Amino acid sequence: MAQRKLTKRLGELLIEHGVITDGQLAAVLQQQQREGGRLGTLLVQMGVLDEMALLGFVARQLDLPLLDLNKVNIDRNAVKLLSEVYARRYRALVIEGDDSRARVVLSDPADLDTQDAITNLLSPREIDLAVAPHSQLLDLYDQLYRRTDDIANLAEQLHVEHAPSRPAVEASGLDDSDATVARLLNSLFEDALQVGASDIHIEPDKTLIRLRMRVDGLLQETELKEVGIAPALVSRLKLMAGLDIAERRLPQDGRFELRIKNSPVDVRMATMPVQHGEAVVLRLLDQSEGIRSLAQSGMPPALLAAFRRRLASPNGIILVTGPTGSGKTTTLYGALSELNTPDRKIITAEDPVEYRLSRVNQVQVNAKIGLTFARILRTSLRQDPDVLLIGEMRDQETAEIAMRGALTGHLVLSTLHTNDAPSSAVRLMDMGVPGYLVASTLKAVLAQRLVRKLCEHCKVAHRLEENELQFLHHLSPEVLTGRFYHAPGCASCNHSGHKGRLGVYEWLEISHDMADALREHDIEGFNRQVAALPGFTTLAQSALQLALQGEIAATEVLRLAEWVD
Numbered sequence: 001m002a003q004r005k006l007t008k009r010l011g012e013l014l015i016e017h018g019v020i021t022d023g024q025l026a027a028v029l030q031q032q033q034r035e036g037g038r039l040g041t042l043l044v045q046m047g048v049l050d051e052m053a054l055l056g057f058v059a060r061q062l063d064l065p066l067l068d069l070n071k072v073n074i075d076r077n078a079v080k081l082l083s084e085v086y087a088r089r090y091r092a093l094v095i096e097g098d099d100s101r102a103r104v105v106l107s108d109p110a111d112l113d114t115q116d117a118i119t120n121l122l123s124p125r126e127i128d129l130a131v132a133p134h135s136q137l138l139d140l141y142d143q144l145y146r147r148t149d150d151i152a153n154l155a156e157q158l159h160v161e162h163a164p165s166r167p168a169v170e171a172s173g174l175d176d177s178d179a180t181v182a183r184l185l186n187s188l189f190e191d192a193l194q195v196g197a198s199d200i201h202i203e204p205d206k207t208l209i210r211l212r213m214r215v216d217g218l219l220q221e222t223e224l225k226e227v228g229i230a231p232a233l234v235s236r237l238k239l240m241a242g243l244d245i246a247e248r249r250l251p252q253d254g255r256f257e258l259r260i261k262n263s264p265v266d267v268r269m270a271t272m273p274v275q276h277g278e279a280v281v282l283r284l285l286d287q288s289e290g291i292r293s294l295a296q297s298g299m300p301p302a303l304l305a306a307f308r309r310r311l312a313s314p315n316g317i318i319l320v321t322g323p324t325g326s327g328k329t330t331t332l333y334g335a336l337s338e339l340n341t342p343d344r345k346i347i348t349a350e351d352p353v354e355y356r357l358s359r360v361n362q363v364q365v366n367a368k369i370g371l372t373f374a375r376i377l378r379t380s381l382r383q384d385p386d387v388l389l390i391g392e393m394r395d396q397e398t399a400e401i402a403m404r405g406a407l408t409g410h411l412v413l414s415t416l417h418t419n420d421a422p423s424s425a426v427r428l429m430d431m432g433v434p435g436y437l438v439a440s441t442l443k444a445v446l447a448q449r450l451v452r453k454l455c456e457h458c459k460v461a462h463r464l465e466e467n468e469l470q471f472l473h474h475l476s477p478e479v480l481t482g483r484f485y486h487a488p489g490c491a492s493c494n495h496s497g498h499k500g501r502l503g504v505y506e507w508l509e510i511s512h513d514m515a516d517a518l519r520e521h522d523i524e525g526f527n528r529q530v531a532a533l534p535g536f537t538t539l540a541q542s543a544l545q546l547a548l549q550g551e552i553a554a555t556e557v558l559r560l561a562e563w564v565d
Contacts (some may be wrong), residue, residue, distance in 0.1 A: 075096050403438070458489060
């Protein structure tokens with residue numbers, strides 16, 4: 001590689017070309033003396049200029065191309081020419097390469113020491129340099145340097161260690177496979193955390209093990225042919241969760257905590273006996289992210305204001321509804337965070353306790369010893385609470401106690417599994433709760449779902465099919481003049497077309513007329529009142545607004561509206 005270098009120091013060149021002033025350079029140099037670091041990085045951190053402006057300037061001076069990595073095809077095999085350790089250390093990425101040449105992207109091409117190191121590491125290949133933002137490199141490291149190879153190699157090693165011909169216990173009294181299982185699970189958790197997975201599924205089949213991770217609501221699958229290692233994996237996880245490793249015929253639930261790359265992670269574990277062994281689902285809660293506030297939830301401003309107004313009520317019941325994995329718990333914890341002040345006493349009954357909140361009395365349900373939701377609620381009402389949170393209204397007894405608590409001056413928050421907000425009141429009565437109790441205590445219902453967000457880097461305008469337009473037209477006439485988008489996939493979104501998720505909400509406040517209909521068990525009258533409510537927006541209509549804003553694809557709206565082609 002013919003090394004390119006700047007003819008002058010970077011600061012001098014920036015002043016010479018009028019990019020920064022003498023005073024700005026002096027301030028940055030003083031900070032560099034105090035704290036260390038690279039001049040370019042400090043310039044960006046201090047807001048003197050943005051990263052792209054700096055990189056564009058350096059790229060022109062060195063006659064190197066400036067790339068947008070989100071729009072570049074990256075050879076995943078070439079990426080492996082440089083290990084993750086060195087890629088992160090030198091802020092580099094190999095995007096193309098073979099035995100003779102390699103194209104390397106750097107975020108600091110002016111650093112000659114980095115150029116020398118990359119040349120030595122990739123020798124004897126010829127090196128072609130390019131420039132890209134460090135922020136893009138960081139995103140790609142997490143996607144491209146997956147732990148799948150490590151997981152496959154460790155699974156093969158564990159399979160050998162568990163071969164029938166091998167003695168089960170070494171002379172030292174410790175099985176070497178214990179260490180291999182631990183390393184395999186650690187790699188599995190690291191990979192899941194790296195890609196932002198919410199769940200890990202371990203599913204043994206007749207001839208293989210399926211490892212599946214739920215990312216942005218969809219499962220991504222990896223297959224391991226070493227099916228014989230499944231019992232070792234499950235046993236190790238059971239030990240971590242304090243479960244009975246000898247019991248393989250019945251489902252078991254547990255939890256444990258671990259640290260992955262210095263991040264505390266809370267893991268909820270559920271086992272289930274299946275035809276070829278035990279299936280395990282691990283729900284991951286990254287505690288380092290903390291509790292998301294209501295302001296960060298993405299609720300529309302008007303809905304957020306209405307929700308907060310209702311939270312300020314001294315009594316009544318507020319329900320958050322939706323299927324498993326729709327973000328109900330996140331919303332409730334955000335609400336508790338706002339209610340958690342020194343002048344309020346808050347008691348929760350949860351199964352399980354997912355996040356620890358200071359000043360809040362959190363009680364873990366334990367059905368084995370009779371500590372049920374109902375029993376916790378009865379005791380809580382004698383503890384002089386202001387606010388009660390019930391993890392879930394599962395039965396008539398729990399619902400009735402909660403409602404009597406609301407009648408006696410307590411604000412009660414809880415969840416319910418229903419498809420939309422209006423059906424929540426009907427669901428309570430179906431559980432056997434008297435209509436007059438529902439009418440007197442239920443104040444509001446928030447139904448919610450999570451929808452996949454389009455990748456900002458590759459989304460493009462998209463024309464819907466005529467039948468799709470006609471179906472969506474009954475939700476809003478705007479669809480005929482609006483613009484829709486879809487995303488074909490790029491490096492930034494791991495070619496999925498989606499990156500992250502957004503909340504979709506449906507808010508219903510119970511009016512006097514609705515309460516009267518519930519008191520009379522007049523379900524049809526209740527539904528007519530809801531339909532006539534001015535400004536009531538369904539989940540599908542809320543999703544449609546996000547689609548018209550270019551945030552999500554129309555397919556997400558059609559899915560919520562239960563459209564069938």
